[in-house]
Amino acid sequence: MNKTFELLAFNEIINRLIEHANSDRAKDIIQELQPYLKESELRKNLSDTTQARQMLDMFGMPPIPAMENVEQFLEKAIRGELLLPEEIEQIGTFLAAVKRMQSYLERGKLYQNPLAYYDENLVPLEEMRIEIERSIRHGRVDDYASGLLRNIRKDLQALEQKIKEKAESILKSQKKYMAETFVVNRNGRTCLPVKKEYKGKIAGSLIGQSATGATLFVEPEAVIRLQDKYEALKIEEDSEERRILYTLMNLIAEHEEEFRGNLKTLVKLDFLFAKGKLSADMDAIQPDINTSRYLCLKEARHPMLSEETGVPLDFEIGGAKRGMIITGPNTGGKTVAIKTAGLFSLMACSGLHLPCTYANICMNNQVLCDIGDGQDMADNLSTFSAHISNVLEILQKATRESLVILDELGAGTDPAEGMGIAIAILEQLRRSGCLFLVTTHYPEVKMYAAEHAEIMSARMAFDRENLKPLYRLEIGKSGDSCALYIAKRLGMPEAMLKMAAQKAYKEINEDLIRDLNLDTDSKNELEKIYAPGVVKISEKQPAKEPKNTLARGDSVTVYPDKVIGIVVEPADKKGNILVQIKKEKVLINHKRLKLKAAASKLYPDDYDFSIIFDTAENRKARHKMGKGHQEDMEIVTDRT
16 A cells, blocks of 8 residues: 555545446556656546546536446356346346447537547447347347247237136136135146045146145146146247347357447546546646646645635745745644645646646656654554654655655654754755655754755744634745744733743744733733642541450450350450350450459469360360470460
8 A cells, every 4th residue: 555645645536536437447447546657648648537527517427337247248148158138138238328328429529529539439239239129128038039939928828818717617616625716826837726525526636735734736637738738838938038048149249349349448438537527526627737846736625625624725836946844833734735735746647637726736756755643553663763764765765756745844852853853854855856845843944944045935824813723825934933922812921931932942032022022021920720729638546455454254244135254365456355155255345345253353363264265175285285395286266
């Protein structure tokens, strides 16, 4: 895929052109369309587009027929494969369209339109078309295709009527044996609906029966004789139809050369009229073409923008001025301007008309551009790296016959270094001798343009009062500090504006002070706007450890059940106390406990509470551990 075609929206123009074509072959030609390098070829193709547009303006849409199936049917006929009636009928429709197209072109001869003389390459094959229309109608071989076929079909109609009348006669005379009052058709045979119990009452062949088996479908003998004659006639009819179809097929195959010539001419006309339709759709004109490196546009409208949003562009470059550096605010239309110039160059050099009031376009051996992000995610390149890689490739390719378009030159990196790189690139472009269009924000680049006679400056106009871009290119002028004007109109204090101007331009000149209407002694500052402060979460004080009022062995009352328990372990940091109630140890908050009797009043000072609280296993373990370390022995406590 051509990257320039994509960046300049030339692919979108191709897609619009394809929509105006009828045939797949013409669409394939359009898909491969690109700028011509031979001047004679380009001028011929531009002239063709103009002639097609003139025919459209004078006589309306041409009767371009569908062609894909015709070529397929022609190939079948050449191979000797029998064409179906509907396929031959489409051949006849194609020939009728060829005749209409020929008549359409003949009208153009009255105005000496060269395109109209393509009618001499069309052969409508009138005799074949008349024979097809006589023989095939509504997708079937017509009765009047031959006398024999007409007679066979008359006999078939008569026999069909006799079969019906005979069956209905038997039905009425033998209605007591019948399950229904009407004749039925089963497997293409005329049958009577006979009740199962009267199977032998009607002579004939059993063709089938109902789903329940209560009704038999019998073809009467008298009907069978007539039906056999009918089938024999159907075979004769099929043979005669095939003879007629093979005759027409051979006739088509014999005129292979004429058919292929018609198809080739119609595909060519389809392509040319597609270009004419696009021209009419864009209200476009034929551009002048030159090889003297000159490009001029008057009231050029980008074809992808509506008339309401697009502002016509006046543009001129070439001759002594080979380069243009465009400055101006963001969203001011710089990119649209250079894209319009690039796209118009591609379109004109591809033989297409341009939506403008005047255009003179130089032929280019290539249009090279770097526009937009350009980041190559597959190679993990940064935006700036991708731009530089692309620009270096452009500089390697650019010749005196090239058109180079670079958007936001040097952007995406440190401003000082970006400015230096931008000027280095411009110098290479200037030395290459190519035409080039560049957009930038760097003031130093504007100065570079002023130092070289072959480079001119341009800017996008900006409405300072309403802070709106005007999307109008002003050639010969450098872009001014729109950002400072915008900032001032939006309320930036003069002190800040002065600092911004000094940083941008090193020193503030009198013109800028006057234009910005700055008071050099002003020290006004930004007026602060109240904003509520952040409310922090208060730090929580560490919880106080509960006062330990109950000791091991104390007798307590447990509320609300008012049961009696014994303290096993005093309160932990959370105030929970391990209490034994009826041999079960339970953690209970100290607030639910009330001292009933202190341990000092119930037990001697050296009392071993393990007798009360420990299991027999734990007491034995404690006894053994008191004598020394014991492998694989542990004491299990109940505190959780």
